Amino acid sequence: MFEKLYKKYRYSLILLRELVITDFKLRYQGSVLGYLWALLRPMFLFAIMYIFFVEVLHIGKEIPHWGVALLLGIVMWNFFTEVVGQGLKSIVNSGGIIRKINFPKYIIVISTSLSAFINLAINLGVVAIFGAIDGVEPSWGMLLIPVFVVELYIFGLGMAFFLSAVNVKFRDVGYIWEVVSQALFYGSAIMFPLDRVVSMSHDIAVFLAMNPVAQAIQDARYFGITNNLATAHTLTSNIWALLAPFVITLVMFVVGALYFRKRSPYFAEDI
Amino acid sequence: MSNYAVEVHNVKKSFYLPHHKNNSLKTAITQVFKKKDKGGNTFNALNGVSFNVEKGDFFGILGRNGSGKSTLLKIISEIYQPTSGTVKHEGKVVSFIELGVGFKTELSGRENVYLNGALLGFSKKEVEAMYDDIVEFAELEKFMDQKLKNYSSGMKVRLAFSVAIRAKADILILDEVLAVGDASFKRKCNEYFKTLKHDKKTVILVTHSMSDVREYCNKAIVIEKGKVQFEGGADEAAEEYLKLFEKK
Numbered sequence: 177m178f179e180k181l182y183k184k185y186r187y188s189l190i191l192l193r194e195l196v197i198t199d200f201k202l203r204y205q206g207s208v209l210g211y212l213w214a215l216l217r218p219m220f221l222f223a224i225m226y227i228f229f230v231e232v233l234h235i236g237k238e239i240p241h242w243g244v245a246l247l248l249g250i251v252m253w254n255f256f257t258e259v260v261g262q263g264l265k266s267i268v269n270s271g272g273i274i275r276k277i278n279f280p281k282y283i284i285v286i287s288t289s290l291s292a293f294i295n296l297a298i299n300l301g302v303v304a305i306f307g308a309i310d311g312v313e314p315s316w317g318m319l320l321i322p323v324f325v326v327e328l329y330i331f332g333l334g335m336a337f338f339l340s341a342v343n344v345k346f347r348d349v350g351y352i353w354e355v356v357s358q359a360l361f362y363g364s365a366i367m368f369p370l371d372r373v374v375s376m377s378h379d380i381a382v383f384l385a386m387n388p389v390a391q392a393i394q395d396a397r398y399f400g401i402t403n404n405l406a407t408a409h410t411l412t413s414n415i416w417a418l419l420a421p422f423v424i425t426l427v428m429f430v431v432g433a434l435y436f437r438k439r440s441p442y443f444a445e446d447i
Numbered sequence: 448m449s450n451y452a453v454e455v456h457n458v459k460k461s462f463y464l465p466h467h468k469n470n471s472l473k474t475a476i477t478q479v480f481k482k483k484d485k486g487g488n489t490f491n492a493l494n495g496v497s498f499n500v501e502k503g504d505f506f507g508i509l510g511r512n513g514s515g516k517s518t519l520l521k522i523i524s525e526i527y528q529p530t531s532g533t534v535k536h537e538g539k540v541v542s543f544i545e546l547g548v549g550f551k552t553e554l555s556g557r558e559n560v561y562l563n564g565a566l567l568g569f570s571k572k573e574v575e576a577m578y579d580d581i582v583e584f585a586e587l588e589k590f591m592d593q594k595l596k597n598y599s600s601g602m603k604v605r606l607a608f609s610v611a612i613r614a615k616a617d618i619l620i621l622d623e624v625l626a627v628g629d630a631s632f633k634r635k636c637n638e639y640f641k642t643l644k645h646d647k648k649t650v651i652l653v654t655h656s657m658s659d660v661r662e663y664c665n666k667a668i669v670i671e672k673g674k675v676q677f678e679g680g681a682d683e684a685a686e687e688y689l690k691l692f693e694k695k
Contacts, residue, residue, distance in 0.1 A: 187568045198551060198558070205553050275567060276542075276548040278525040327530035348472045444526045445462065 186433025189281050195287035200294060207290075218299045222247050229257040236369050241406050244307045249366040251299040252325065252393050257330045257357055258292035264335055264343050264353060271447040280438040282433075285336050289329070296325065317399035329378070330390045334384060334429030337436040344439070344446045364390035370391070370406040382412045388428075391421035413428040452538065452618050452649040453500040453523060455468035455656070458520055460493040460673075485617050493519040495532070495675040500618075500666075502537075503647040507660045507667030507681060509688040515673040516653050520544060520622050524573075525649065538649070540618025541567065545622070547607035550594035556587060556606055559595055563610045577613055604628055617674035618649045657685040 204210045225241045229235050236242035236259040266288045267274070267281065274281065300321075363384055365373060365420040370390070373381040384390050385408040409416055465487035492515045500506045510516045520529040522541035523534055529549040549566050550559050560581055564574035580589055585605040595603065603620060605628070628636070640663050643650050660667055660681050667684035669677040669691070 188564050190568060190570050193560050193571075198554065198562055201558065202551065202553055273549045273566075274543045275526065278542070279566070346472050346475065441528045444521070445528075 186393070187317065188262075189416075190284055191279065191283050191299055192287050192290070195283065195429045196294075199287060203291075210352055212226065214295065214298050215302065218251070218302045219305075222250075222302060225250065226306065227406055233369070235256075239369055239371075239402060240368065241307070241310055241312050241402050244303065244312055245369075245405065246311050246367070247303045247306055248397055248401060249299075249393045251296065251303055252328060252396060253288065253298040253361065253364070253366050253389070254299070255325070256328050256389060257331065258295065259332035259337045260290045260339065261353065261357070262288040263333070264339035264349055266336075267340040267443060268343055268347070268447060274447060275444050281443055282337070282436060285333070285436070289333055289336060293329075312401055315401075320399040321396045324396040327388065328392045330423040330429050331392075334425070334432035336432070338428070338432035341436045341439040344443055345408055360387070363387065364393060368395060374406050378411065382408075382417055383413075385411060386417055386420040386424075388421040388425045400421045405419075420424045450501055451499045451535075452504070453501045453651070454533075454535040454536075455499070455519075455523065456497050456535075458493055458496045458519070458522060458529045458534060459491070460515075460522060460530050460574060460677070461489045461526065464488055468646050477562045479669065480665045492673055493522070493529075496670070496673070496675055497532075498668055498675060498678060500649060500651060502649055502667055504649055505644055505664045506649075506651045507664035507684060508651060508653045508670060509655075509660065509667055509684055510670035511691055514670045515668055517544070517622060519670065520620055520651070520653060524620055539615070540620065541614040541616035543611055543621035543622065544620075546611060547603050550595055550607065553594060553596055556598070558593040559606065560610055561589075563607065564613070566617050567610070569613070572633045581609045581613065583605075584612075594643045595599045601628065601632070605632060607636070608632070616648075618651070620651045654669065658690075659690065 183429045204213055207213060209216065226247065229246060230237070236246070239245070251258065265284050270284050297318040339349050339353060364382060364387065370381055370385065372383060386393060393409050394405065398405050398407040398410075408421070456573055458678050460533065468635060489574075496519060508519065510514050513619070518527065520542065522529050523536075524540060524544070525534075526542075547563075551562065557578075560578065561571060569577075582591055585602075585608070585631075587602060587606055589603065590598065597681070608628075617690060622645070640650075640659075644663055650663075651670070652659070652664065664681040664684075667681045668675050669684055669687045
């Protein structure tokens with residue numbers, strides 16, 4: 177059975193591998209330090225944010241290791257926006273090749289999303305360094321972080337499938353996503369602890385925690401770094417509210433993948 | 448199992464041509480409200496094309512510019528979907544609508560060989576095994592570590608062609624890939640065609656070169672205004688094709 181599966185997806189796998197490698201090579205093309213930037217860039221950016229938000233603005237000072245939690249949130253958010261943002265452009269950007277060769281189009285979307293994974297792995301490594309410096313205790317809960325990353329990935333990939341297919345016909349998608357992603361960014365309580373929203377309105381906090389991005393990031397912070405943070409299950413015991421992010425993730429993925437599959441035979445003539 | 452490698456049955460293809468390119472939500476939404484005025488017309492590129500290609504045929508498709516040849520090839524290659532009608536294949540189809548599709552100018556010749564190989568379904572190991580032959584055939588030994596943007600167009604075509612001829616296919620579709628290149632390139636193409644013919648590969652060739660048609664094809668069709676105007680032997684088809692230009 178495995179052999180049959182392998183045969184069916186052999187071409188896709190070969191192509192996927194080569195596209196991811198190409199993407200990574202092209203990204204740092206022409207820079208002196210090359211791949212080293214993949215590591216240096218997040219390190220410098222994090223250092224700036226850490227100093228500004230924690231040392232200067234004192235946001236979340238009452239919460240231990242808030243600086244590290246902040247970085248983890250930003251890294252996960254960047255991963256999510258890279259999967260969606262790059263994914264939604266990917267089909268249109270590959271128009272030249274789609275018009276000339278017949279191959280499974282989903283490979284393009286998945287390959288950009290895997291490139292985002294490479295960045296995420298590097299960034300998480302940098303967060304780990306900051307965590308060690310800040311004295312975050314290693315815990316079993318940290319093992320849950322990859323689970324929430326995968327949840328975020330499935331949600332983001334579903335959106336990327338859907339939006340990349342819509343983008344072929346309506347180029348407005350990029351602009352709409354830019355606006356929506358800003359709303360989602362602040363609505364997911366990434367730059368501030370969710371507790372700040374709780375002190376304003378408990379219901380709004382629960383509502384925010386129902387979106388998969390907020391829930392995945394807050395839970396990763398809660399289980400991985402410090403449980404002095406509010407997250408979905410500390411705010412409500414309503415099973416529907418707690419299940420909502422997972423249901424939304426699954427629905428988004430299925431709808432996105434099905435729509436993509438339905439539209440992909442027409443990409444070549446619509447682009 | 449039929450004896451046909453490709454069966455094209457009553458294929459029609461029309462494209463909707465809007466007067467203004469409708470690429471934004473605003474125009475789409477406003478159009479919902481004024482359905483009558485669609486502001487465009489349909490262009491019928493293919494009006495019911497049928498023909499069969501037998502296994503081992505070297506099949507020519509001839510026609511003037513704009514007659515629908517390329518649309519037909521793209522439908523056979525499953526790049527476009529037919530508006531109606533069916534296309535059936537038996538075996539693996541590899542098509543070259545253009546040489547060097549997917550080449551990245553910022554990457555070296557070597558890296559592009561691997562990328563192009565992957566598009567043809569070759570794993571890294573498989574490309575490695577034939578890499579030296581590819582480079583030798585392209586006569587680009589000294590340039591493989593140069594970025595592709597520094598290649599001349601002739602060098603690019605040579606590299607693309609050297610990778611392309613490695614393709615393992617039951618049915619090969621070639622669209623005027625040979626319209627470029629100098630005499631030595633042309634000679635290599637001819638040798639490649641001869642091997643294809645010798646190996647009894649199924650080939651569909653679109654070309655404007657009647658000498659190629661006469662030399663390699665055993666059958667051919669002439670397409671005019673989206674319809675098959677003539678179907679038969681290569682020599683007769685070539686005559687028919689040339690007649691198209693005499694009328695005017």
